[in-house]
Amino acid sequence: MEYPGKRSLFSVMGKDTTRSPTHLSIETHQEMYEHDIQCSPEMACSPHNTMHGLIIAPPSPESPWTLSPLQTPSPSLLYHCIASLHRHEGTIYSIAASKEVVFTGSESNRIHAWRQPDCMERGYVKANCGEVRAILAYGNMLFTAHKDHRVRFWNFTVSDGCFQSKKVCSIPRRSSFLLFPRTNTQQHKHCVSCMAYYHAEGLLYTGSHDRTVKAWRVSDKKCVDSFVAHEDHVNAILVNQDDGCVFTCSSDGSVKIWRRVYREDSHTLTMTLKFQPSPMNALALSPSFNNNRFLYSGSSDGTINFWEKERMSYRFNHGGFLQGHRFAVLCLVTIEKLIFSGSEDTTIRIWRREEGSCYHECLAVLDGHRGPVKCLFACLEMEKVVMGFILYSSSLDQTFKVWRVKVLPDENVCYDYVDQSDSRTQKTEYEMSPVLSPSWVKKKLQGNYFQ
Structure with missing residues (x-):
């Protein structure tokens, strides 16, 4: 294996090289732990910096931390962008993480592996087909979906900073009848637009724009079930x-819930959730708190519908x-009680659900991108007091960003929740018009920015 040494960001993105654990030069806004939240009993208390006995020093003028722009009653959230990758091998379509490694799939046939959380490059895996629309990582397994409508299995290891990967197989396996390969x-x-993995049974689910969902048994790489799930593209899939x-959602405007038939590999439809006709693009399932579950779906009309599971x-x-x-x-x-949403309006919103209720508040709006935010991935950092x-x-502006977010304890919340039964509730005013990149505007006018 060849180790070309340290490379600049643009040299890595500009030419094909062998897999290596070398590092990228990524623009950072300051040292990651510099000017962090400071807590000290000796600091003077004031109505603006005391919360539940915790004394918070206001960020210095040089601090990268930004308060929530929604002017909540108290500064309940701080955030800043700690790294930004301004040029990549085309649009990044998918993000996944496991074993302290973040993977990104793009238009290229290389799936890059980055170290958490500073995004130094670990290496990459190279396939013979690009346009990686979906990535899923679990343990030391990596699943990638490619332009040829096939899914590839990889095993990877990270030892002493060195990233290694090995291809296991591609599914479905190619036919042994060479005269009839199709x-x-x-x-x-x-x-294949989306994937989900059921850990207990070792089942990989794939959803496609061909309207079908397929279930694959990872142990023997066989397709154990295939069914038409929707009347239009399947855009997202997840497993409880x-x-x-x-759970699946589609451009037909519906969310569907499927259950596996007991002692069989087939699946049956148990419930269809459809509140409005707008296409559904994304799904998320909240962690279980006291047997409470919330299902969220992102819609093309800009709203996020949510459903609460009966106990x-x-x-x-x-x-x-x-x-x-x-x-x-x-x-x-x-993650935890937070919901992160990325939008075509170029922004990321951070929402928090109140414990034991359906009320939600919008804590912050992150507006660092200049094109539609295509995919998100979040992980928890261990903190002593704050989360x-x-x-x-x-984003479709071809940037990849890393944000550090800290949520402070706060009881005085300002809700941005809309109950469809309450006609008095008004829509949230938008803080600013989105700043769109010219390349994305051109794609949108051509009508092919999601193809």
């Missing part, structure tokens, strides 16, 4: 790891919707 009925007929329920059944009841995004919601991530998160985002 007669494999197991293969999707259009791009507690009971194996499968004693598998039914989900519509609880309301969150408004604030100006254009389509393209991606969603939930810390690392958020990865990519």
Whole structure:
């Protein structure tokens, strides 16, 4: 294996090289831990910097931390961009993470591996086909979906800073009948847009623009079930790891819940959630708190619908919707009590659900991108007092950003929740018009920016 040594960001993005653990030069806004939140009993208390006994020093003028622009009653959230990758091998379509490694899939046939959270390059895996629309990582396994409508399995290891990967197989396996290579009925007929993995059963689910969902048994790489799930593109899929329920959403405007038939590999439709006709682009399922589950769906009209699971059944009841995004919601991530949403309006919104209720507040609007935010990934950082998160985002402006977010304890919240039964509730005013990159505007006018 060749190790070319340290390279600049643009040299890595400009030419093909062998896989290596070398580092990238990524523009950072300051040292990651510089000017962090400072807590000291000796600091003077004031109404503006005391919260639940915690004394918070206001950020210095040089600090990279930014307060929530929504002017909540107290500064309950701080955030800043700690790294920004301004040039990549085309648009980044997908992000996944495992074993302290972040993977990005793009138009290229290389899937890059980055170290968490500073995004130094670990290396990359190279396939013979690009346009990686979906990535999923679990343990030491990596699943990637490519332009040829096939999914590739990889094993990877990270040891002493060195990243190594090995291809296991591609599914479906190519037919042994060379005269009829295209007669494999197991293969999707259009791009694989989303994937989900059921850990307990070792099942990989793939959703496609051909309207179907397929279930693959990872142990023997076989397709155990295939069914037409929607009347239009399947845009997102996820699995409830507690009971194996499968959730799908589609451009047909519906969210569907599927259950695996007991002792069989087939799946049956148990519920269809459809509150409005707008296409659904993204799904997220909240962690379970006291047997409470919330399902979120991002819509092309800019709203986020959510459903609350009944405690004693598998039914989900519509609880309301969150408004604030100006254009389509393209991606969603939930972690703890937070919901991160990325939109065509170029912004990322951070929402928080109140404990034990359906009320949500919008804590912040992150507006660092200049094109639609296509995908998000969030992970928790261990903190002593505040909750810390690392958020990865990519946009159709061909940038990849890393954000550090800290949520401070705060009881005085300002809700941005809309109950469809309350006609007095008004929509949130937008703080600013989105600043769109000319290249994205050109793609939007051509009507091919999501193809």
